[in-house]
Amino acid sequence: MSKYKRYRKIAPCIWNDEKFRKVSNEAKLVIFFLLTHPDLTQLGALRGNMPGLAYDLGVELKAFEEAFQEVLAQGMAKHDGAMLIWFPNFLKYNMPESPNVIRSWLGGFDDLPESPLKNEILQSAKATVDGLSGAFKQAFGEAFPKGFANQEQEQEQEQDKEGTDVPLSKSQGDCDVQVSAPPSEPEAGEEPEEQKEEPAPMPLQPETKPKSKAEKETEFAKAVVTLFNRVLVDEQPEGRKLPKVTKVTAQRVALVKARAKSCAELKQLAGWEAYFQLVSQCSYLLGVVKPWSASFDWLLNVNNFIKVSEGQYLDREAAGDKGGNGLATGLPELDRVKQYARQHGEKGVMGICKSLGFDPALYLKACSAELGAQ
Template identity: 45%
Template sequence: MSIKQKYRKVSTHIWNDQKFRALSERAKLSFLFIITHPHMTPLGAIRANLPGLAFELGMDTQAFTEAFAEVLAQGMAKHDEKGLLIWFPNFLRHNPPESPNVVKSWVGGYHDLPECDLKNTLIKHAACTVDGLSQGFREAFFEAFGQVCPQPSPNQEQEQEQEQKGKREEGTPPPDGEGPAPAPSVSESGESDAGDDVDAGSPDPSPKVPPCPYGKIASIYNAKLPQLAQVRDMTDTRRRVLQLAWRARAERQSLAWWEGYFDAVAQLPFLLGENDRGWRADFDWLLKTKSMLGVFEGKYENTKPAAGQKAPAGRAGNSVTEHNQGVAERLMQQG
C-alpha cells in the first residue's frame, strides 16, 4: 500500500531574506518547523497551539513562544490564539496550485481549520491568488468554495443596491438599470494569464463584502466601450469571474471604480483594435487581474497606429500614461 507524500516548497532564497535573517536561531527553527509540519494545509494554515508545537519540537513552551513571537513581529505569520489558527500569508506565493483540481482539494483543509476572523482573511487571500490565474482555476475555486463565498440572489442584489443608492459619491451618475451582461466572446490576445503575479498581501479584513452588481457593471462597460464586443448574456461562469474580481480588492467594490477602469481602457488604442493584428479586448479579458494591472501601469499604450491608420487626436506622447496614472490614483484612494 503506497503512502501519499506531502510536499511543500520553501525557497532557498529564504536564507537571503532580510526578515528571516533577522530571526534568532530558535525563531528560524520554529518557522521552518511549523511551515513544514505534517498537518499544514495547502492553504498555508494549521490548527495548532503553541504549547503543543513546543512539545512536538522538544522545546520549552516559553522559549518556543518567545521564538515564534519574533516570526509574528516580522509579519511572516499570523496567529489567532483563541481560534487555534496559525497562517503564513506568503505560503501560496511559493506553493501555488498546479492545476484546478488542486484548488478544489483546498476545501478539505479549509474545513479542518477552526472558525475565526483569521480564517475569513486567509480565504480572501486565497481568492486573490486564484484571481491571478487562468479561468479554469477561478472556476474551480468557486466550485469548491461556493458555499463559503455565496453569490447573492437577484433580490438580495437589488436590496443591497437600494440601500447604497443614497451613499454614492457625489458626481457619480446612477447606472442605467441592470441592462445586458457579458457576451460569450473570448478574444485571444496571445498572452497567457497563468502565473500572474498578484499582490494579495493586503486582503480586505472585513468579512462583509457588498454583493456584486453584475448587470450594472456590464451596462457601464457597454456604455463606455461601444467599440468593443458588447455584453449580451450573463452566464454563471461570468458571474463567478466577475464576483472574484469584485471581491479581490475593497476599492473594486464600487461602481465608480469600474467607470474609471473602463474610462482608462477607452484611452488605449491598442486595446480598441489599433494594433498590427487587429485584436481587441473584450469584457472577459478585461476582468483579469493581469489586464487590470496592465491598463493602469501603461503596458498597453500604443502611440504607433496600425498600418493605414492615423493616430487618434490627443493620444500621442504620454497623454495616455498621465490619464491612466490619474485614474489609478483616484481609484486607489476610493478603497
C-alpha cells in the first residue's frame, strides 16, 4: 500500500498515558508495531489477522495474542474479531492538514473488510471532520457520498415506520423504500385522476463560495490554537499547563499571520507544532520556576518568539565553576548577565547590562537568587 501516507505522528505524551503505562512491554511493542505498520490507513485502521501479524513481528502467535488482548482491554484499540483493527484516538494526533488529505482517506477505507466496526470508523471520522471548517466537511461529503446517503435513508425509513401506518411499497427499478399514500376518493361527477408516479427528488447540492483571504487566515489561526491547546494544555501534567485559549480573536489571527509571514516554517501546521513542543521544554515558561506562565499571546509576540525560538528559555544547567553552584535562575536574561560576570569579573557588569538592555539591578537580583538556592 505504498500509495498511502507512511508517516504518522506518535505523541511523546504516550509515555505519560495511564493506560499505556499499565500494559506490559510486549503490549507496548505491539502498539508501536501496529501504529507504524505499512498497511495502517490514514484513519488508523488496518486489515490483518493474528497469525499474519505475529509472523510479521517475529513472535509466537500465543505471545502476540496475549499482548494484543492487553491493548484491547485498555481500550486503546478495537478489533472486530476477524480481520479489522482500529485505533480510535488515531485522528486526534493525525489531524488532516488539508481537504485533499480527507479525499485521500477513501482509498484506504475501501480496502478495509466489511464489518460493523468499519461503519464505526466512518462515523468517528465524520465526527472529527464536523469540528473542522466547511472545506473539510465538503471534502468528506465528496469522498464518502454513498455513506451519507445510506445513513440518511436509514433515518428516513425509521421515521416513516414510527410515524405512519401507511403500507410501504417499492417503486419499479428503485431499491429505495418509499411511502405511498392511499388515493383520494373522487367527488361526484369528476373523472378519477390518473395516478402518476412522482419522480424521486434530486438531492440538493449546497452552493459553495470560494473562501476569502480573511476566512482562510482565520481558519488557519483556529488550527494553530487547537495545536496550542493540545500540546501545551491537554498533554501537559498538572503544574505545567498553560492557560487554555477559548477564543480566536482578530488580534490573535493577526499575530499568527505576522509570525507565519516572517518565518516560512510557520506557514505549515507542522512548524507550529514544533514551536509549541519547544515551549514544552521550557519550565520557566510553563510556570514551574515562578508563579507566572506564558500565554498564547505572549508566545506570539515578536520579541518573545525570537527568544523562545533561539532556545533562550530552554531548561539547562549553568556552567558550574568556582564562581557559583551552577544553578540557573530560570530567567535566561539574568543567567546571561551572570555568565558574563563570571568570565570577565565584576568589572564591566554594568556595561553589559546596559548593552543587553537590562536594568543593572537585575544582576543583583540574579545573585540573590543564586545565594538563596545554595
